[in-house]
Amino acid sequence: MTVPRTTTDFMWSWWKMKTFLSAVELRVFTALAERPLTAEELCDRTGVHSRPAADFYDALVALDLLRRDGDRYATTEETGEFLDEDKRHSYLGDHFRVAMGGFADEMVEMLRTGQSPSGRRGPGEFYEKTYATDDSTRRFHRAMTAMSLASADAIATGFPWDRYRTLADIGCAEGALPVRVLERHPHLSAVGMDLPPAREGFEEYVAAHGLADRLRFQPGDFFQDPMPSADVIVLGHVLHNWDLEDKHTLLKKAHEALAPGGAVVVYETMIDDERQDNAVGLVLSLMMHLALPGGFDYTSGDCRGWLEQHGFRDTYVQHLSGAESMVVGFK
Numbered sequence: 001m002t003v004p005r006t007t008t009d010f011m012w013s014w015w016k017m018k019t020f021l022s023a024v025e026l027r028v029f030t031a032l033a034e035r036p037l038t039a040e041e042l043c044d045r046t047g048v049h050s051r052p053a054a055d056f057y058d059a060l061v062a063l064d065l066l067r068r069d070g071d072r073y074a075t076t077e078e079t080g081e082f083l084d085e086d087k088r089h090s091y092l093g094d095h096f097r098v099a100m101g102g103f104a105d106e107m108v109e110m111l112r113t114g115q116s117p118s119g120r121r122g123p124g125e126f127y128e129k130t131y132a133t134d135d136s137t138r139r140f141h142r143a144m145t146a147m148s149l150a151s152a153d154a155i156a157t158g159f160p161w162d163r164y165r166t167l168a169d170i171g172c173a174e175g176a177l178p179v180r181v182l183e184r185h186p187h188l189s190a191v192g193m194d195l196p197p198a199r200e201g202f203e204e205y206v207a208a209h210g211l212a213d214r215l216r217f218q219p220g221d222f223f224q225d226p227m228p229s230a231d232v233i234v235l236g237h238v239l240h241n242w243d244l245e246d247k248h249t250l251l252k253k254a255h256e257a258l259a260p261g262g263a264v265v266v267y268e269t270m271i272d273d274e275r276q277d278n279a280v281g282l283v284l285s286l287m288m289h290l291a292l293p294g295g296f297d298y299t300s301g302d303c304r305g306w307l308e309q310h311g312f313r314d315t316y317v318q319h320l321s322g323a324e325s326m327v328v329g330f331k
């Protein structure tokens with residue numbers, strides 16, 4: 001995002017974002033996935049009225065979100081890849097529009113009260129609501145895949161997998177991380193643990209990648225049930241959902257479940273230790289305060305300290321992709 005320099009820049013930044021979010025909601029980028037369209041054809045597919053149509057589409061061109069060639073509009077390389085909702089590996093639009101958009105309006109209330117307005121009954125309420133229907137479950141898990149793939153690739157290539165044989169991904173959603181790791185490392189087998197509603201999407205995703213013989217689902221509640229034992233245990237975007245006590249419970253259970261000599265990999269948008277550079281990590285932490293009572297993000301230094309308290313040694317932090325890093329510790 002360009003940092004606004006004047007009072008009006010701040011105002012226009014808001015309206016530019018609103019225009020962009022309207023295009024996501026109206027599925028403009030999906031409508032253009034097959035071929036470039038004229039304004040009239042695009043209106044037929046998106047339901048946009050002819051009166052504002054030219055200004056809306058041309059504004060998207062000026063915002064570098066669409067291209068215009070003659071009288072036809074097309075996606076850019078990036079918007080075609082990341083905002084076409086049929087590209088399930090990369091599409092995040094639903095997540096910021098539906099799942100997170102609802103909470104955003106309550107940010108000021110959360111900042112004033114310190115309470116998560118959407119989780120008054122406790123942290124489990126977020127997942128009860130998210131998993132209320134098959135459709136909302138799928139949308140959430142697809143968004144998790146889209147958010148985690150770049151880090152999954154970096155972990156698949158940047159961790160010494162040749163030393164290990166088994167992997168357990170705790171809170172695995174669709175299983176994007178173990179799929180990416182197993183695709184690159186045929187000697188490994190893995191298990192993904194998550195709440196029972198994740199099963200169907202996980203099994204479909206794994207089968208679509210031809211890995212059903214090496215990657216299985218274990219339904220369970222990681223607070224009630226033991227974690228599956230493995231040589232490497234991964235916790236991706238899991239700890240930030242929970243308060244400090246729950247974070248410690250999960251790390252303790254991970255240590256118990258790990259084979260001797262095994263490794264734990266915690267990856268998230270770790271906040272930088274000075275808490276001044278990783279704006280995404282800090283903003284995501286605010287989203288956690290909103291969505292889950294007790295949830296918050298943390299620095300890589302915090303994470304290393306917690307791991308050491310639970311007996312992990314030789315901890316280190318490694319940058320993955322964008323705002324994300326992993327912290328690794330050994331048993």
Ligand SMILES: C[S@@+](CC[C@H](N)C(=O)[O-])C[C@H]1O[C@@H](n2cnc3c(N)ncnc32)[C@H](O)[C@@H]1O
Binds near residue numbers: 127238
């Ligand atoms: C923020 S998502 C992260 C998904 C995935 N690891 C990733 O990085 O893309 C957290 C996951 O933890 C799972 N989860 C939440 N509470 C759980 C519980 N009590 N037991 C097991 N899994 C749980 C959720 O279902 C969800 O898939």
